[in-house]
Structure formats: structure tokens, C-alpha cells
Amino acid sequence: MGSEFTLGLGRKKKKSALPEPFARLQDTVCRECQNLIPAAQLAKSLQVCPECGFHMPMHPYDRISTLVDEGSFEEFSQDLTSGNPISLTGYKEKLDQARGKSGINDAVVTGRGSIDGREAIFGIMSFQFLGGSMGSVVGEKITRAILAGAEEGSPVILVTASGGARMQEGIFSLMQMAKTSSAAALLDEAGIPLFIVLTHPTTGGVTASFAMLGDVAIAEPGALIGFAGQRVIEGTLKQKLPAGFQRAEFQQDQGFVDMVVPRENLRHTLSFLLQTHATENKGWMNR
């Protein structure tokens, strides 16, 4: 790949140190089993409930520190912030609140890092930031991450967590589905893998775009993955949904997920995928 176009995505910048992993964690009541789990225990279990195995939503920086080689992460487009495209009253305040609470500027953190020495482009969504909803910033950052992968020849790993499109940005949020999916088409063209890790919950416009376009789709156990919300479906059908509906295991049975991988094994699985898709392992024809 040529270098006549500079990406300006942080290559020249010093690698910034990630915040201390799990420093923000507090004692948490598991929303699946209602047990109170102390913060120290959650940090040790990578925020998997030790009582019921529920994989809780993680802060993107915590996720990154559990996945990438120490000191290898360079963040992209950190200062990208949302405008108010449909001039909706109260949206700016909502964003400020979410920023204050999460310490990030929008619902995704993207950047370059390595796993066991193999470089990849990462995009990690945050459900805690306005429900992980996709507006202009999420769409732009995911798109840039995918394009960076295509340009550099690095695999792209996207960890999803989202309630769907960000309604506060109206039609602009809907169009981010087209934008991210169109970028994914470029990876096909360039022969670069896209690995998707679906985490709890991944629904709506994110499911109906890049989240379902992985060459390999991994899901965390028990993650809710679907297009329509369960209450909406129940409203349509006027009946209760079966147990396990739209969960990771259901999606594997239906054929939409390649494998369900517990959090403690995720790094290993991704490392294997990076290894098997590395250029040096494409030499079977030369034997």
C-alpha cells in the first residue's frame, strides 16, 4: 500500500497511556441475577458476573487494555465531537452529561494496536455513552477505522455495543448505516478481514449495518443481538417471546454468528484470527 496520502490518524503522535484498567469500576448489581458484585471481583473477572456468568458492558478503554499488547494502542480522532444536526433542544446537554460520565467524546473509541505483536485497527463501542447509539461521530470514526485498515492492510476488529441509531440526530444517524457499510465494501475490495465482536446489547441500526458484515462474527455469551427491540416485537405479536430469543447462542443456532466466545478467551481467539489471516500464512500456493 502506498503512502502518498497521510492518514493523520495518530502515527506521528506519541502513544498515549491508557487509563488504569477498571479504575472506574464500582460495586455493581448484576442486572441478570441481581447479586451485588464488589468492584475488585469484577475487575478480576473482566466484568463477567461470577454468580451467573453475565457479560456486563465494559468501558472501551478497559476492553482495549484486556485485548491489546501493553503500550501498543494509539487512539484515532479522539477529539471528534458531535454537532447538533437537527437542532434538537437538549441534545447538547445530553452529550455533555455522557462525556462527563464516560470520559470519552462519543460512543466509540478507535485506534491502532497489536495483539501478540500483530497489528490491527480497533473500534470499541461504549453502551454507557447514550446507549452506544450511532450518530455522525460513531459513523465517521467507524468509517475512518475501516478505511485505515484498508489503507494500511491491517485487519479491522470492531467490538459492538449499541441500542441502534442515535435518534437525536434524525436522518443523519440513519445514513451512518449506509456510510459504515459502504466502507466495509472497501475491505472486500482490498482483501482485508473485518472481525466483529458482538457484545451485549447490539441492536437496531448497528445490527443492520457493519455489525453484521464481519468475515468472522464472534459473540459474547448471552449477548442480546437483534434488529427490532423485544418490546416492539412483543407489541407486534401480542405475545411473550421465547426464552433465549435474540441471544448470542440463538444467533449462532440461526447461523448469524460463527462462535460464542467467553470474555476470558476473546484475546486468544482474536490472536488466532490475526495469525491465520496474516500475509505470511497466505503462502500455501508457493509450497
Add this chain to the structure above:
Amino acid sequence: MDESVISNTIEEIKLLAEKENIDISRELDDLKTKYASSKGDTWEKVQLARRIDRPNTLDYINLICDDFIELHGDRHYGDDPAMIGGIGTVDGMSVTFIGHQRGHNLKENIARNYGWAYPEGYRKALRLAKQAEKFNRPVVTFIDTAGAYPGLESEERGIGEAIAVNLKAFSVLRVPILCFVIGEGGSGGALGIGVGDKIYMLENSIYSVISPEGFASILLRDPQRAQEAADLMKVTAQDVKEFGIIHDIIPEAPGGAHTDPSFTATKIKERIITDLKRLASRNPGQLIRYRSKKIREIGHFNENNEQAQDLFKIFTKAFSRS
């Protein structure tokens, strides 16, 4: 643009004209009337867009095409009556048509599932688009749905995946695609056949990320406030055009498309003919580059980074290879 911004701008121009001693009162009055009539009442437009007697996809196809044959099925699961498609002839050109299909009465609507398509509908659309690509035939889509069907079987068969694959595939289809929002453009179900080279909305159609009712119940916490939600969301063709997301608005007969379907059909047909003539000069690589550029530019954000660079160049470079 905000109403207050426009009225402020008008005031500024007035002051400037007074200062320069120019009489522009007539021009200003014209401008004000034009603005008011173009804006219209949002809820009125929502209701017009949803009228049961509003011309639907097959109505337009029959009015536009000299001949048309419908093709059925996704080759995997079945045939979805809420999404139709086939091959028609327009002014001597073969064109693939794809569209959501609603009914004009209860019986038809039940048969058509009110235009709520299942995954097999989107997969049929994809099959027909790919078929069009193979035979170098342009694609015209008619968007008219409240959304993809939110049901159990729809989820089981992967409605999210079906739409996602269409977004990706349509963005790199090697033949021209023209999209017309003819009624209601609802959410991902609309966008699933809405990626193209030229996107149009009929004068009284709407396009939104979620229905006004959905927006009202989630963000305003009261489904009764749909009218207010429609205003807040800015869903009309005029709004969406102002956002730069669509290319143009197709006029309807006074009172709405239902009063004179052939009026709008003629306007759509004219647009199809001129656009296809124009797009014929683009090779597949150029088509895809322009289409991607347009999609790529949609977004509204701030960035302080001095190194902010033109990723579009990379996109262009990558697709100039194909």
C-alpha cells in the same frame, strides 16, 4: 435551516437594502411566501405520505413502463409480497425495478403485510440488483415502508443481516441506481433499498430514522406527541433536501400525488430518462466512487485535529483500481 435564522437573515437584508437605498420589498415578499408554502405543515405531509389511496410502487411502475414483468423470490426462503421487483422498459431502455409494495385497501394490505418486508424481501431485492448488474441494466427503487417487519420470524431469518448486506452491496453495484422515496421512508427498512447514485423524495413523502410515533414514545416519553415529534425530527422532503441528503424533490399534483397519479409518474419518468442518459457516461468505477463519496460525506461533527485529512482520497484511490 432554523426559521429564526431565515427571518433574521431577511431582516438583515432589509436593513442593508435601506442603507443602500434599494427597494427590494417585492422580492422579499415573494421569498417569504415561497418559504412558507415550501415548508407547509409537517403533520399534514406525514398523513399525505401514509394515505391508503396514495399511488404505490406497482401503480408507478405501470404508469412509467411500456411493459413490465414481475420476478419473484429470493431463491433461499420464499417470495415476499411486501417487496416487489422485475424488469420494465422505459423509453426503450431495460430497467430493473424494486420497491416496497403497500395495498390500497385492507385486503391488499394484509396480503402485502402493509409494506413491512421480511428478510426474504431484502434478499429478493439483492438478487434482482445483482441480476441487473450482470446484464448491465440500471436499477430504480421505490421506497415506501414504515420499516422492516419487527417480528419473531423476521429476526430468526436475520433481518439485520439482510439489510446490512444490501447497504454494502448497493454501495458498490456496478450499474446506476436511482432511488425514489414515494411515501413513507421508515428507518433501516427504507434504507435497505435506498443506497444509490441519485436519491429523490416526492414532494409529500417523509424520510426518518424512526417513525414519529416511535420518536415520541422513546424521546418524548409519550406516543401521543407524534405530531410534535415529526416537527422536531425534520422528516419532510424539504427538510431532508436542505440537509443535503437527497438530490432533489419530485413535484406532486396540487393536493397530493393521489389526486393525479400520472402527474407524478410523468415527473419520475422524466427524471429516470435524463438521469440514466447522464449516468451512462460513467464507467462502473466512476459510478461507485461518486456514490461512495456522497455517502461518505454525510455527517455533522466538529474536529479540532490539525491533521484532519481527506480520507476520501484514499477511498478514491482504492476504487480507481477496480
